[in-house]
Amino acid sequence: MVHSENATDTTNTVSNNNNTILGNQSQSIAEQLSQLTGNSVKDSEKIMNSWLGKRQWDLTTSVQFDQEVLSRLRSLRVALLVVDFQNDFVDGSLKIGDGDAGQDPANAIGPLNELLQLNTWDLVVYTKDWHPHNHISFLSQAHNSDREMEKKDENRTLNFFDSVQFMKPIKTEQILYPDHCIQKSWGSDIHPEVHIAPKAEYIMKGVDPYLDSYSAFNDNNGRSKTELEDVLHREGIDAVVIAGLAYDICVRFTCLDAVKQNFLAAVIPECSAGLMKKGIEESESAFKKHGVAMISKEEAKGITDGEFLPQEWVQKIALAKKSSE
Ligand SMILES: [Zn+2]
Structure with a gap:
């Protein structure tokens, strides 16, 4: 991704220490x-000033801001991550629309x-919920x-969406769902109307029979990682733009793990669908918080x-890159 050069023109053309010019700059x-x-x-000044700390805006700090923050923002490598857009979640056994x-x-x-039809992403990744037939979430x-x-x-009548506590073979809290996204079944295929970008990467999740995996990065107990983090690092990705199903479950935990793994993250609600109102509210307050x-x-x-950068990304880069004073 290349940002327009004019974001910093002024930084390089300041030729003296006149405060007015620097102020304008x-x-x-x-x-x-x-x-x-x-x-x-x-708001931008606030971010710039927290980067600046106790120093003054002068030629040195302006150039430094350009090098540490703006040039980094101009050269971000960005991946589009499509989470679990599979038949079972669209019109199969676990329709998100029924929530x-x-x-x-x-x-x-x-x-x-x-x-997905833009060819400007540095990487496109599709994730698939990919369960064995005897998966712990069924x-x-x-x-x-x-x-x-x-x-x-063990002793009560269980219903879909009940939360239970498994003790063996792995201790894990689990919500129970209809059978869904069984490996290689029609339900686990990406929905046929979803555009498939060429040269995309595919990440399978929820493959352990005894552990579920909402996040595309880790299983729910944090015991094992998928290949996602390695793939993103291998491709030099700085930021992930995330959309898919379900907004309040797998999209939510993927977004939050992306931030935990130090990626810049953004989510697109209109390219996603969520199951439960309450879950969507909780997801969005977690997104804001993190x-x-x-x-x-x-x-x-x-x-x-x-042409656009989320304020959150600017803030994160500026604060992470804050220079010693
Ligand atoms: Zn699942």
């Missing part, structure tokens, strides 16, 4: 940052495809002889052509 950087993020000049949020995944496919398998729940769960930017499809396009 930092003002001008703030204005250009605001154009990129869509936030106020004041109380009433969000039909079919409505997300059009806007998602617009993004209600139908809850009483198998190879697993054991807490007594209170610096996951919530962006529109158009803003996602803007990221790939250097």
Whole structure:
């Protein structure tokens, strides 16, 4: 991704220490940052000033800001990550549209495809929920002889979406779902209307029979990683733009793990669909708390052509790169 050069023109043309010029210059950087993020000049100044700390804006700090923050922002490598857009979640055994949020995944496919058809992403990754037939998340398998729940769960009638505590073979809290996304079944295929980008990477999750994996990075107990983190590092990816199913479950935990793994992260609600209202609310407050930017499809396009940057990303880069004073 290449950002427009004019974001920093002024930094390199300052030729003396006149305070007015320097004042104008930092003002001008703030204005250009605001154009990129869509936030106020004041907000940009706030970020710039927390980067600056106790120093003054002068030739040295302006050049430093350009090198440490702006040039980094201009050269971000960005991946589009499509989470679990599979038949079972769209119109199969675990339809996201049946949840109380009433969000039909079919409505997300059009806007998602617009993004998938751009050739400006540095990487496109599709994840697949990829369960063995006896997966721990299936209600139908809850009483198998190879697993054991807490007594209170063992002895009650279980329903879909109940949460139970497994004790063996691995201790894990688990919500029980209909059988879904069984490896190599129709239900585990990516929905046929979703555009498949050439040269994409595929990450399988939830492959352990005894552990579920909401996040595309790690299983729910944090015991083992998928290949996602390694793939992103191998491709030099700095930022991930995430969309898919379900917004309040697998998209949510993937976004939060992306931030934990030190990637810049953004989520696109209109290219996603969520199951439960309450889960969606909790997801969005977690996104705000942890610096996951919530962006529109158009803003996602803007990221790939250097026209837009989430404020959260600017902030994270500026604060991470803060110089010693
Ligand atoms: Zn699953």
